[in-house]
Every structure is written in structure tokens, then in C-alpha cells.
Amino acid sequence: MKIPRIAVLDRDKCQPKKCATECESFCPGVRVGDETITLDEKGKPIISEELCTGCGICVHKCPFDAIHIINLPEELEEQCIHRYGLNGFALYNLPIPRKGKVTGMIGKNGIGKTTALRILAGDISPNLGEDESASSRDLKEFFKGSELQSYFESIEDAKISYKPQSIIDLPSTVEGIVGELLEEVDERDKASQIARSLDLEGILDREISALSGGELQRVAIAAASVKDSDLYYFDEPASHLDVYQRLNAARSIRKLAGEDKAVIVVEHDLAALDYMCDYVHVVYGEPNVYGVISEPRGVRKGINVYLDGFLKEENVRFRPDSIRFKTRAPTEFQEGKTPIFEFPDLVKNFDGFELKVEEGEIFSGEIVGVVGPNATGKTTYVRMLSGDLVPDRGEIDEKLKIVHKPQYPEISHEGTVMSYLYEKVLEFDKKFETEILKPLKVEDLLENQIQTLSGGEIQRTVIAACLGQSADLYLLDEPSAYLDVEQRLEMARAIERKIESKNAAALVVEHDILTADYLSDRLLVFGGKPGEKGEAKGPLGMREGMNLFLKEVDVTFRRDPRTGRPRVNKPGSRLDTEQKNKGEYYYT
CATH class of the missing domain: 3.40.50.300 (P-loop containing nucleotide triphosphate hydrolases)
Structure with a gap:
């Protein structure tokens, strides 16, 4: 059977000035005199897909993982719609x-x-x-x-x-x-x-x-x-x-x-x-x-x-494992220890907007999801905790070491992802690489220039920089934005591992119900009138918190029986009516 083969070079990763062009040196085709791999004017490889045998030696020898040789099913050979140039x-x-x-x-x-x-x-x-x-x-x-x-x-x-x-x-x-x-x-x-x-x-x-x-x-x-x-x-x-x-x-x-x-x-x-x-x-x-x-x-x-x-x-x-979701309400978070962080009643006023947050406490080892409609003060609350904003009433414990991943991450650093992370992360060790960089696929971006990153790549880089720092409390504002489904789950697992290993705590602002449910031990629920006033209650247990939140937005969810994924009930449907009558908007 003829197997169509494509050879792809990631030009951002390819660094011919920092390697010995191992791709060309070790290629069996080049060694017998074929032009399987040649070098362009910048010293980067040009791989002939017609001459390539698919041995994969260049893939394994490339020190920057810049080369990919892919054998595709025969039926795809005539179905290529677009190719971004040679390789x-x-x-x-x-x-x-x-x-x-x-x-x-x-x-x-x-x-x-x-x-x-x-x-x-x-x-x-x-x-x-x-x-x-x-x-x-x-x-x-x-x-x-x-x-x-x-x-x-x-x-x-x-x-x-x-x-x-x-x-x-x-x-x-x-x-x-x-x-x-x-x-x-x-x-x-x-x-x-x-x-x-x-x-x-x-x-x-x-x-x-x-x-x-x-x-x-x-x-x-x-x-x-x-x-x-x-x-x-x-x-x-x-x-x-x-x-x-x-x-x-x-x-x-x-x-x-x-x-x-x-x-x-x-x-x-x-x-x-x-x-x-x-x-x-x-x-x-x-x-x-x-x-x-x-x-x-x-x-x-x-x-x-x-x-x-x-x-x-x-x-x-196309994936070795199936993705499945929790199908029961999580057990309530067991306190059993002294709070790592206590916050008093907080008030912040802007022109035409007032935020009130009830006093609460967060325990080491827990992740608190922050949910609620937009423009009710979630980001304002996180910025008060981080020190970016000063409350009009109430004081934040300044002794606590806090790291903040903002809602809209911007990186002013000029250089590679590697140099940016070295600047932010003091303990750039093997554990950081295996527990954060590799699962978030930031490992693949280390040689890329910051200014070339997409929105999702910037998001993953900033999340990695946040989790790579040592802190008592991690604040992550909308970390799932621009991430795909698999990246969101890997991000959630990375946060869980960090909080567990450091016995720290995290507050995560999240709009994706799936991610909020997967991550959270308890919920801080925001309500009020968007753009005019915001009120926060909690942290509350997951059942109480999710019911309060979804009742506020008047939406109920059911579970897909096979995968456990959340599905929105149509307004006025039998399930929607039954769940609202029971006061169970999500966990049934």
C-alpha cells in the first residue's frame, strides 16, 4: 500500500546556529548521495517528501524537536486542501x-x-x-x-x-x-x-x-x-x-x-x-x-x-484515552485545619458600581472556584487580593505570598519563552518541567519568541509562569480562555498538583461549567446587577454554590449518560422544569 508522507518543519523552533545540522548529517538518504535533506540560505533543512523513507532519524536527532515526519492514511493523499508552503x-x-x-x-x-x-x-x-x-x-x-x-x-x-x-x-x-x-x-x-x-x-x-x-x-x-x-x-x-x-x-x-x-x-x-x-x-x-x-x-x-x-x-x-467527567456531586470540602487565608467584609466603589464581598476563609490544599455573571466584580475582587486594587473597606493580609494570573495576560518581555520563564520562575527544575511545562505543552514553546505566540500559547505560558512560582495563594483569572478541551483538563490537573504538593490554596475565576466543576472544592458565588452592583457569597459547598449560581442565571444542566459531560437543558423542557422544582440545577 502506498503511504502518503508529509515532512513538516517548525521554523520557529529550528535553530541552525545552535546545532550541528544533525538532521542532514544523520539522514541515510543524504549519506548515500540523495538530496533527501538540503539546507536553505538560512541553514534550515528542506526535506524532500518524495525521497524521504520515513525512518524518523532526523526527528529524533533534532535537538529542538522542530521536525515531524507523518505517515497518513492512503485515502487522504488526494484530499489536501491547503499547505503552508514547502514542509x-x-x-x-x-x-x-x-x-x-x-x-x-x-x-x-x-x-x-x-x-x-x-x-x-x-x-x-x-x-x-x-x-x-x-x-x-x-x-x-x-x-x-x-x-x-x-x-x-x-x-x-x-x-x-x-x-x-x-x-x-x-x-x-x-x-x-x-x-x-x-x-x-x-x-x-x-x-x-x-x-x-x-x-x-x-x-x-x-x-x-x-x-x-x-x-x-x-x-x-x-x-x-x-x-x-x-x-x-x-x-x-x-x-x-x-x-x-x-x-x-x-x-x-x-x-x-x-x-x-x-x-x-x-x-x-x-x-x-x-x-x-x-x-x-x-x-x-x-x-x-x-x-x-x-x-x-x-x-x-x-x-x-x-x-x-x-x-x-x-x-x-486520535487519542489513546477517552475523556470522562465526574457524574456525582463532589464531597464537601473537609476543613479540619486552620485557614491559610481569612478575608474580612470587603467593599470597593467605582463610578456607578459597588462591590460587596462577605467575609470568608480559604484552607490550605483547597481550590475555590469563583463563578458568577460578568461585570459583577470577580476580577475586581481578585485584583484586591493581589494588591492591584485597594479596598475602600476591609484590609487584605499583606503577609500572605500571592501570585496572580490576570484575566487578559500580556507579556512585555522581549525574547524566548525560555528566557521569560527563567525570569519569572526561580525553581526551574525537573519537577517544574514534568508537572507543569510538559502537561501544558509549554515545553514545545521554549525556543519560540514571545511575540510570535498565539492567544492560547500566551495563556499556557502565563499559567506556567504563575504555577512555577512559590506562593501561599494562587489567583488565576479565566485560565481556560483560548484553551481547547484537552488543554483545559491538563490545566486543571496542573493546578491540582501544584496546590497538593505545596499545601497552598487557589482561587480560580471560571466561566466554563465543566472546568469549574472539575477543579473546585468549594465555590465563591458572585451575583447582583451587572455593571451596577456586585455581591459575593461563600466559599460555599459545591452543591449549594452551583445551585445558587445557576438559579441566578436561570439555567439547568443534565449529564450525558455515556460520557458524564454537562448538557444544557432547553428552557421550559421537562428536565428543566423538574430540576428547578427540586432546586437541583446541576447535581442530580
């Missing part, structure tokens, strides 16, 4: 837009989901694995007989609306008043209706530059939704949104499909993905090397297949 990332297949349906994509970061969206949005011209972009005739021939044939036949005339992955840089590219900006791009006379559905009415008169991350996200969703398009693409619309806002965004996106529009969504929040989609494409592969988009499946089956790590129809196992 670059390769994408196989595309998701299928369907009118009147919401189609989701789920998979690791760095395996082509955003690239696929950009191809369908017309931002990238696919090259079908060749050196130059494919012509319209080539694309029509390539997709002949498939569901994508008609799409590419009409792509030049199709109107496309695209909500990009990152919205943090939006204020630097767009200036003005929110309401006026939405009116400017409104092509369907729907600005008022969509602003109401996304709870934007209170910020329509504000400047874009004055918005929080969650507000920017909702404005970006609204701006994409008001355009009169045939196809709508939303890249991670749930990031920085609380549970209530995520479900509002999901409903708003579903309404577009109800208007006979085709919608594609990339999302890592399984509950939100499940709630908004009709179909799901599982995307598998190796980050920054290659990605394969599988055939569409019904949303429940598709998510469960992803968690299983096995595509039965394609006979592909």
Missing part, C-alpha cells in the same frame, strides 16, 4: 456549510480550524497542496460530486460574515460608539433586535475602547450577525462570556440558521457547542503539523466521538 502545515478536507443549520468544529488548537474558516470565508485561497493558489476551475474539479461543489461554484458571489477568534485587538482597529458602529454595518435592519438578544442595550452609548473583553465579544458577534450574508462563521464566540451570555449568544446564532442561513462555529465550550449546533465535524491531527476534518455527525454523537478519541467509520484513533 509547512497541511490541512485535509473542509467543513460543510448547510443552509438552515449550525455546523460546529471541535478539536485541539493549532490543527487548522481557523484556517478552514478563513478558506471558506475567502481570506485564504486554497492551493490544494501545490505551490500556487488553485484556480476556480481547479477548485470546481477538486470538489466535483461533493457537497462543497456548489459552494465553491458560487463562492465569488457569496456574501460572507466572519467573527474572528481574537477580539482583544478590536479597540486598536475600530473606533467609535457601539450603537453607531452597529448601525453602520447593519444590512438587515436587525441591530436593535440583536443588541437586545445579546444584552447590549446598556453599552450602546459607550466607546469601543471602554469595553471589557466580554462586551467586545458580544459586540463582535452582533456586528457579524447584522450583515446580510449567505454564510456566517463564528470563531470561538463563547470566550470571555459568562454562562448566561454564552447561551444568549448560542440562541442568537441559532436564529440565523432559522432564517435559512448557513452557520459554522468553532467552539471549545462543549455545553455551548452542544446547545447551538445541529452537526459537528471532529478535527484531529498534530498541532502545527497537520489537521484532518472528519465527516459531519449529529451534534450529540459528534461530541461523544471526540471525547472517545476514536472515529469508528474512518477507523482512526
